[in-house]
Each structure stands twice: as C-alpha cells, then as structure tokens.
Amino acid sequence: MVFKLALAALSVSLAAGSAVAQIKPEDAIKFRQSGYTFMAWNMTRIYANVNGTYNKEEVIKAANAIQAVANSGMGALFLPGTDKGTGWEPTRAKAEFWTEREKVGQVGGAFNKEANEMAKVAATGDAAAVKEQFGRLAKTCDNCHDSFKAKR
Amino acid sequence: MVFKLALAALSVSLAAGSAVAQIKPEDAIKFRQSGYTFMAWNMTRIYANVNGTYNKEEVIKAANAIQAVANSGMGALFLPGTDKGTGWEPTRAKAEFWTEREKVGQVGGAFNKEANEMAKVAATGDAAAVKEQFGRLAKTCDNCHDSFKAKR
Structure with missing residues (x-):
C-alpha cells in the first residue's frame, strides 16, 4: 500500500514511538483553514435550503459534515509556532x-x-427548526471570529 | 442574526426560489480543495495512530470526519466551468x-x-483492523488521484 498524499505531498512525519504526527506549522495552518472553509460551504448549503426549497437529505449531509469537523479536535492544529505563518x-x-x-x-x-x-x-x-438552529450555530461562528479572527 | 462568513466573505448568493446556492467557480474549487485537504489531515492522524501509540478516541474522530466529508456530496462542487480556475x-x-x-x-x-x-x-x-482498513481506504484515494488529479 502506498499512501502518497499525506506522507509525501504534505510531508507529515512520524516521531518514533509517538502517536503524534509531527505536523509542519504551515500544514497545521492549512489543515485548520481547510476545516473552517469546508464548514463554511456546508453552512451556505443549509442557509440556501432554509431560505429556498428545502431538501432534507442535503441538509442532513451538510449538518453531519459540520458536526464531524466540529468534533474532530481541530484545537490540535493550533500548535505553538502557528500564531504566525501561512497555510493556504x-x-x-x-x-x-x-x-x-x-x-x-x-x-x-x-x-x-x-x-x-x-x-x-x-x-x-x-x-423551521433547522432555520432557528442555523441562526444559533452561525452566531457561535461569529462570536469566535469577532474575538479571535482578524478582519481582512 | 448576522451570518457574515459565508454570505459576505465568500459571496455566495441565493437564486430566488431556488434551493441551489449560486457558488462562484473559484469558491467551488476552494471548497473542494478544503474538503480533500481536511480529509488528508485526518488520514495522517489515523496513520500516526496505527504506526505509533493507538488512541481509540482520536481515530474515531478522524474516521468520522473522513466519513462525513466523503458523504457530504462534494460532487456538487465540480460544477461546469470549474475544470480550470483557482481556489486556494x-x-x-x-x-x-x-x-x-x-x-x-x-x-x-x-x-x-x-x-x-x-x-x-x-x-x-x-x-490491527483499523490499520488494514486504512490501507484499503488510502488505496481508493490513490486510485482517484492517479486517474483524475494532475501531478504537481
């Protein structure tokens, strides 16, 4: 088995005897930017559904994606040394x-x-309940951005 | 409620009466690149666990994230007009x-x-079963990349 993508292209290496992948700072930043941006897509999908024609299955897919990213433990990507630097x-x-x-x-x-x-x-x-919950969820995104994400 | 991120920053607009968010080609490319890159992070985590110290909870989080992205319907992001163009x-x-x-x-x-x-x-x-399944999953990533993703 050749697992080319992550180990070659992204240059993640494994410390001997450690369960912690040694992630380069620029990759950590890229990974977290990817997680947030992927969630943003799924937020736009839910928004489109609750403000247009509602498709239950699409909303479920989008909500499950957001949930899994939220629960994935992205805090691990805010490593020391990644307060500055460039991912994407x-x-x-x-x-x-x-x-x-x-x-x-x-x-x-x-x-x-x-x-x-x-x-x-x-x-x-x-x-209707999804629309209400979308508002509550989006508010938590905004709350974090207001405090911890620099404006462009 | 102000949903600033997706609607302002990403400029997704909603066609009147349509459930389909009108996504700009460059945003569609960015969203799909984000989904694949986020999965890559989670693949590296599983790899690190099966080749180092195994943490059941971390592997579950990573596998759930990959599953949700895989099932999210990313095919919708390969819109006409996105065969060329720049996301990230x-x-x-x-x-x-x-x-x-x-x-x-x-x-x-x-x-x-x-x-x-x-x-x-x-x-x-x-x-041990996770390690085997990781190999099968990684093979499917490689198969797609070999056929449909240009080398750098």
Missing part, C-alpha cells in the same frame, strides 16, 4: 487565541454544542 | 474528470464505501 493564506488567528484560553474554550464549546444540535435537528427534517 | 491554488482536477463519468462514479463509490467502513472499524477500537 496567512493565518488570521489573533494573538488572543493563544492568551485567552478560557474564552477560547467557552466559544469553542458553544460552537460544538450547537453543531451537535444542528445535526440532531437536521435529522428531523423540520425546516 | 489552481485546480489539479484533470479534464478526464468531466469526460470519464462512469469511471469517476466507480472510484468515487469505492472511496465512499471504504470511508464508511473505516468509521465502523474505528468504532471497534481494533488497531
């Missing part, structure tokens, strides 16, 4: 992300809670 | 992706099958 683009994480740990935990926890709830509500197919 | 970087999708639809369906279907199986196997916590 220069990181927009503010210095406060590394200094205000308690607040980061609060806004992150709120996001996870609402993402998990979004998946549950999506499964019911209740478009 | 110029697309590396080959022209064959749009002409060899049957083969795309086969390799995509194989990938989805193995991604779903990966999540099931991860849930058991059986490291």
Whole structure:
C-alpha cells in the first residue's frame, strides 16, 4: 500500500514511538483553514435550503459534515509556532487565541454544542427548526471570529 | 442574526426560489480543495495512530470526519466551468474528470464505501483492523488521484 498524499505531498512525519504526527506549522495552518472553509460551504448549503426549497437529505449531509469537523479536535492544529505563518493564506488567528484560553474554550464549546444540535435537528427534517438552529450555530461562528479572527 | 462568513466573505448568493446556492467557480474549487485537504489531515492522524501509540478516541474522530466529508456530496462542487480556475491554488482536477463519468462514479463509490467502513472499524477500537482498513481506504484515494488529479 502506498499512501502518497499525506506522507509525501504534505510531508507529515512520524516521531518514533509517538502517536503524534509531527505536523509542519504551515500544514497545521492549512489543515485548520481547510476545516473552517469546508464548514463554511456546508453552512451556505443549509442557509440556501432554509431560505429556498428545502431538501432534507442535503441538509442532513451538510449538518453531519459540520458536526464531524466540529468534533474532530481541530484545537490540535493550533500548535505553538502557528500564531504566525501561512497555510493556504496567512493565518488570521489573533494573538488572543493563544492568551485567552478560557474564552477560547467557552466559544469553542458553544460552537460544538450547537453543531451537535444542528445535526440532531437536521435529522428531523423540520425546516423551521433547522432555520432557528442555523441562526444559533452561525452566531457561535461569529462570536469566535469577532474575538479571535482578524478582519481582512 | 448576522451570518457574515459565508454570505459576505465568500459571496455566495441565493437564486430566488431556488434551493441551489449560486457558488462562484473559484469558491467551488476552494471548497473542494478544503474538503480533500481536511480529509488528508485526518488520514495522517489515523496513520500516526496505527504506526505509533493507538488512541481509540482520536481515530474515531478522524474516521468520522473522513466519513462525513466523503458523504457530504462534494460532487456538487465540480460544477461546469470549474475544470480550470483557482481556489486556494489552481485546480489539479484533470479534464478526464468531466469526460470519464462512469469511471469517476466507480472510484468515487469505492472511496465512499471504504470511508464508511473505516468509521465502523474505528468504532471497534481494533488497531490491527483499523490499520488494514486504512490501507484499503488510502488505496481508493490513490486510485482517484492517479486517474483524475494532475501531478504537481
């Protein structure tokens, strides 16, 4: 078996005897930017469904994707040394992300809670409830961005 | 509620009366590159676990993330007009992706099958079985890349 993608192209190496993949700072930034951007696509899909013709299956797929990314443990990608640097683009994480740990935990926890709830509500197919939950979830995205993501 | 991220920054607009978000070609390319790159991170995590110290919970998170991305319906991001263009970087999708639809369906279907199986196997916590399934899943990634993704 040749696993070319991650080990060659992304140059992730494995420390002997360690379960922790040694990720280059620029790859960590790229991975987290990818996770957030992938969630953004899925947010736009839910938004389009609750403001247009509702497709239960599409909303379930989108909500499950957001939930899985939210629960994936992306905090591990905010490694020391990744407060500056360029992944797909220069990181927009503010210095406060590394200094205000308690607040980061609060806004992150709120996001996870609402993402998990979004998946549950999506499964019911209740478009009105999905629209309400979408608002609550989007608010948690905004709360984090307002505090910890630099404006362009 | 202000949903700033996707609607402002990514400029996704909604056609009146349509459930289909009108995605700009460059955003569609960026979204799909994000999905694949996010999966790559999670593949490296599983690889690190089966070749180092095994952490059942981390493998479950990673496998669930891959599964949800695989099942999210990313085919919708290969819109007409996105065979060329730049998202995070110029697309590396080959022209064959749009002409060899049957083969795309086969390799995509194989990938989805193995991604779903990966999540099931991860849930058991059986490291040896996860290692085997990781090999099968990675093979489906490589198969698609060999046929449809241009080398750098």
